[in-house]
Amino acid sequence: MDMTQTLMVALVCVNLAYLAVTRLRSLTRITAVQGILLAAAPLAVLGQDPHGHATTLALGVLAIKGIGFPWLLARTLSRLEVNPVVEPYLGFNVSLLAGVAGLLFSLWLETRLPFPPGLFPPLLFPAALTSIFSGLALVVARRKALTQVIGYLAAENGIFLLGVPLSAQGSVWLELSVLLDVFVAVFVMGIALHHINKTFESIDVGRFCSLRD
């Protein structure tokens, strides 16, 4: 079984799992799984690695996306003391259906976009795109602010995955610096969440509408 293919299918499954789970705690675990899988992606996709760039990138991703973010999120979650259930605007089965539709769409899109042949290994583009889709779906179709943070994270993970085959030698450092930016962003969001929860006694983003005017 091809290593890259298994990785990609696993990533697609993880993307769908984002839409299926009902517990906030499971969502943070899924981000951890996705981070670990993403850490494996440079190793699998870039293949021969004489300068150790891929390894560096992989280690960085593992540290930040696989361990750092999930730990931060889990910590925020345990401090917030909110209801541990994901509250959907859109039902779970409908979200899943939408996820499959997103996969179909990205498979179709890949055939229509003029990529240089051999740039993306098979299924990488759909896997990345569904990651972006399901991340944005989490932002749109779920009620709590924490799911929104996780949604942005998933979307960013998709963008990162798209960048993996493009990361020629020097751009590894670029990637790493972007990673750090996102790290700070998530950190800030965690603090913001804490304040939101204190102010509104809830992290339901529906209540933000009371802020207008």
Next chain:
Amino acid sequence: MDALAHLLAALLLAPLLPGIINRVKARLSGRVGRPLFQTYFDLARLVQKGVVESETSSWMLPLGPVVSLATAAIALTLLPGPAGPSPAAFTGDFILAAYCLGLGRLALILAALDSGSSFEGMGASREAAFSALAEPVLFLCLLALAADAPDISLSGMLGRGLTGSLAPERLFVPVILFILLLTENCRIPVDDPNTHLELTMIHEVMVLDHSGPDMAAIVYGSSLKLWFFAAATVLSVLPVRAMPPVAGWAVFLAGLAVVAIAVGLVESSMARLRLIRVPRLLGAAGTLAALSLVLTVWR
């Protein structure tokens, strides 16, 4: 010949599967458990008993067990054996098998409603709802198998194992079939066959008013159905057809035992889902099936 042997094996050995499941559950909870052959003893006992029929019931009551047993047996003849295809295999025969089982289900539902009991009506309505949801999942899953099969029949799709263009998404198929096995055969996490609270049951509460030979037919029919799904699960994973016949048979039977043990493990380690969660389980299984199908077609 091989198909006949498989049918015979199913008819003879099917009651062993619930025995294995119960044994595993008992061992895991630290008990010795009933004998492996307990279902056979139960059947023998039930056949020798008289029948108590509800005063409310009509001619529909005896039809339920009889038709459900007959259809389960007929559906089994469409499954390929471990060493050869079914003699009656044709394109689309999985639809016939699914609808045969559907007829048996309708007969049981009607027999349950015939007693006029609200508890049995409850079971019947749940059975109707969940099986209606399970059917599309089964078809999706079989279509994923069909994508590179030599022909779209149960014999063409099953028994080849996961060989050929081994893609990771093919691994989902046995998982989905296993979930369907749990659903269709009313096992935990969908239904608890051993519970004592009628309000939470599905299958068991439907058959409250059947007794004696009728109950024997139901017990036997449901173990045949369990065999059907277990065999389909095994045949979707193991390339038994490519092995020499004896080895194929041995591997097949061992696979069935493993499936039964897995059911027992699931039953020991999980709680029954709340009934409104069952559709979500089936939805997840359906999504996996759709994923598998889409990726298989795409390749």
Next chain:
Amino acid sequence: MELFGLSLACYLLGALCALVFGGREAANRLAPAAAVAGSLAGLAGVLGAPVSAVSTLSLPWGLPLGAFSLGLDPTTRLFLLPVYILGAAAAVSGSLHLAGHEAAHAGGDRRGPHWFCFNILLFGLSLVMAARDGVLFLIAWEIMSLAPFFLISLHDDEADVREAAWLYLVAAHIGAVCLIAFFTLAMGQAGGSSFEAIAAAASAGRLTAPTLLFLLALVGFAAKVGLIPFHVWLPDVYAAAPSHVTAVMAGGMINVGIYGLWRTLELLGPPALWQGWLLAALGLASALYGILRALAQGNLKRLLAYSSVENMGLVCLGLGLGLIGRASGNDAMAVLGFSGAVFHMLCHAGFKGLLFLCVGEVLAAVGSMRIAHLGGLAKRLPVVGGAFFLAAAGIAGLPPLPGFLGELVLALAILTGVDLPGLLPRVGMAAALTALAAVGGFALAAFAKAGGLAFLGQPRTPAAAKAASPAGPALVPILFLAGCLLLAATLAPGLLGLAGQAALAFPGMDPAPARTALAGACAIARTVSLYSAGIVVLSLVLLWLRRLLIAAHGRRRGPTWGCGYTAGTARVQYGAASFVEPTSQILGQPMGLTRRLDMDPGLFPKRAQLFVTSPDVIRSRFFTPLFEAIARGCDALKVVQHGRVHLYILYVLATVVLLLAWKL
């Protein structure tokens, strides 16, 4: 062809009889007898010749437009079959139900006009399907569309019935308007009114707007068939009309829409791929929506009406699959799709006709069609109950009945289409098969509900408890139809071959691969028959074994196991709303179930009430606002209708002047 003419003559004669003997019992005997005679003559005409035979007839015709040209070909013959069989059965059933019944009616005896319209309906149906000329088709269509309006309003002292009749009339004429537009455009562009002229023009590419023509025909015929969103008239009308009329409408009349669609597709030349996908998607959407709505109903006739939406959706899916096959050059798929559509249409006609006749007997025996008033009828009306369960299993598409074969052939068409090139068509086919499976599953649930709650368990009302089996003659139509269906079950492969003849006659079909595919399907049908026989025989053997065991060990009767609760009554049984509660937890929105719980909030609550209703969202959210808007617009126009005659004359004058100025 002679027998066909004879059958038309019989129908006309029956109509005449009904007029002459208007207010007497004789009308109730002679007119149905004529309808039966006409149907038998027609049946002999259809079955007497090989189904693939084509014959035509042209008669002089006094009108300046069109021509009186009739023809019989495989399609016409197959679509006429249910009209004749159900026409005869419904005439007998109706005659028995109306005997000595109407004399006390407030508006006088209605049976004369009723039977006049009944015969005219059969006449119009036969004429529509044999017409080979656009003008004749439209005239026959109008006859066929108008007659049911009067048939529905037999009991017009009830407000529901009047409303349903008007609803029908509006729906029928929305369709008819589109059809008139379609035929006028087509005939105008073709330069002739005969079907041949239109087809010739289409193949020569002289029809300028084929897309518009296709859409007009689709809307026109879909309104008759009852595909969504044009299905809204079916439930009300079926619930209001007398059962024998409903049987003919559901089994014979709505098929005319499918027939018309089929003819149109033949006329309009090589189909486009999108047309096939549109029909298939429309069909599947109708099937899913119809069966979910059927599951939500608490009234047997409304349940059956929505089940018609579902089955017609499946027929339309077959047509769509056929078109996809034709358009993509896959003639094996095309022939399977088309023959599956025809076969499923035939099965649905038989089963649905039988179901409506059974419901008619239930209505006569209990006085209600609501599941909440029924129960325990299988013991009291055993023959009706048996026939209902037979038909219910058949219409749910279960083996050993032929309904299964129809769904199987549709599935085979889909499986043949899985080879289509491209990702999206293949995924589309997979989705179609999955939807078909879901429809099958929900159909099983819906008919388990209909049969199980109405006929099994304990009677829920005293009327149901006192229900008595209808007298011998009343069972004849039911037994006749059940016999026909059992015969069809044994002859299913042959019947599929006949349905395939219509499919093979579709223009442009390459005979070689089509014949091979049809032969393959017939071989599969024979295997399925073998299996069906296996199910029946094995069940019978097991029943016999059970009898032996009971003879040896005895049988007792006892009360139903109450799980420790001893004060149960018939009212605690599962009912129509509670049976679908698990499904409505998941699919409540498409099912359109709304619930209202009136409960006393106090500490010691008194009587509580739960109302579960299932309004049709397409009607309440789409058509009602639409028609209200139209009504408002029309109201606004009332300013020109002020009652001053001299100004009216001015309107006429202005119109004349304008027309003259415009044309000259």
